[in-house]
Amino acid sequence: MYELIQIGERSYYIQSPAKIGIYLANDQEVYLIDSGNDKDAGRKIRKILEQNGWSLKAILNTHSNADHIGGNRYLQQQYGCDIFANGMEAAFTKYPQLEPALLYGGYPFQDLRHKFLMAAPSEAKELTDSGFPKEIEVIPLPGHFLDMVGFRTPDQTVFLADCLSSAAALEKYQLTFIYDVEAYLNTLERVAAMQAEIFVPSHAEPVKDIRPLAECNRKKVLEIADHITEICREPITFEALLQRLFSDYQITMTYEQYVLVGSTVRSYLSYLKDSGKIEGYIENNSLLWKKIREEG
Incomplete structure (x- = not known):
């Protein structure tokens, strides 16, 4: 766990409960795609960066679920880096108590106000703000959460966030979290038509052909x-x-x-x-x- 794996000329991911992407902008500076689930994940990321002589330029958040932004605050404090998020995801990153409130449908009782549903707050900019790396393509992936996005790096590595679950996870959990079912089905259709050197879902193994996994997820949604x-x-x-x-x-x-x-x-x-x-x-x-x- 927390092993650094290279998958493109300048693209890597850190093996963790929710895969963390890394894009090497130059010999010293990297962009992080998500930050893990808590401060401890942030520390492990920092150790990997230091071992490779890399400095963190910015964090690009795919969405604001706690297991994807939990390391934000620690890393922002350590590096003074920018954090970029899309639309409502930026608001939830700044005010993470919104996540358990949304899920519960009211003020969440104390048992729901913990790090698995509510990350530490961090300051996030919009993806359209200055400083966002222009060489990275933003891919809208609505459905799983409010304004979720994926990212395509110049070496044609596509980070797909949570828009796909592994076949094993679908079999085990069945009802995986979806915010907007129609938008999610439309996203699966678009993802199935994508071309890339490699696709990296956050909770499934990287693959070169994403179509079988996208179809597996689509069938499960329709079955439910x-x-x-x-x-x-x-x-x-x-x-x-x-x-x-x-x-x-x-x-x-x-x-x-x-x-x-x-x-x-x-x-x-x-x-x-x-x-x-x-x-x-x-x-x-x-x-x-x-x-x-x-x-x-």
């Missing part, structure tokens, strides 16, 4: 959407639906899983309602979800 639709053949409340899905997919409920899976299921309900497959209605002061009957 269909399963939720079938459960809604009879009117059901959100909490009853969530309990059913935890049981069906053999997921152990914890506070963290409740908010992560719960938020994802709400996103599926929005997707299915907006696409005309289910309806929501109020009865006896309860919001019920029900499959819309197909004509004929």
Whole structure:
């Protein structure tokens, strides 16, 4: 863990729970793509940089989930480097308490205010601000989170952030976190059509052909959407639906899983309602979800 691996002429990644990318701008300066999950990850990154005689010029954050920005504050304090993030991701990086608040749907109780859901705050600039490396292409990857992006380096290495899960992770966790299901499916379609020397997903192994993994993720999303639709053949409340899905997919409920899976299921309900497959209605002061009957 935290092994430095070269994958392009000037591109590397650090093997960690969420892969950390490195682009070597010149012999001394590097750009970091994400920063790991906490201060300890930041220390390990700094050690790698020092061993190679590299100085950190800036951090490019793909998105603001805590496991991708957790090392930001430590590294910014050590190097005085800029941090760049996209749109709403920049706001969540500055004010990370927004993440557990979004997931919970209100003020998060203390058990949700920890480093796995809420990183230390750091100052972030927009990707359009001066100082962002012009040689690095920004790739919009909406769906998993608010304004997530990936990055393509000049040696044609593409860092794909969290837009893809490994086949093993999909089999184990089933309901991986998605903020916007329709946007996520559109992102998978665009990613499948991309060409590059190598693709580096944050939570899967690097590959030269991304199409099989993109299709695997697409099929899982559609499978879950269909399963939720079938459960809604009879009117059901959100909490009853969530309990059913935890049981069906053999997921152990914890506070963290409740908010992560719960938020994802709400996103599926929005997707299915907006696409005309289910309806929501109020009865006896309860919001019920029900499959819309197909004509004929």
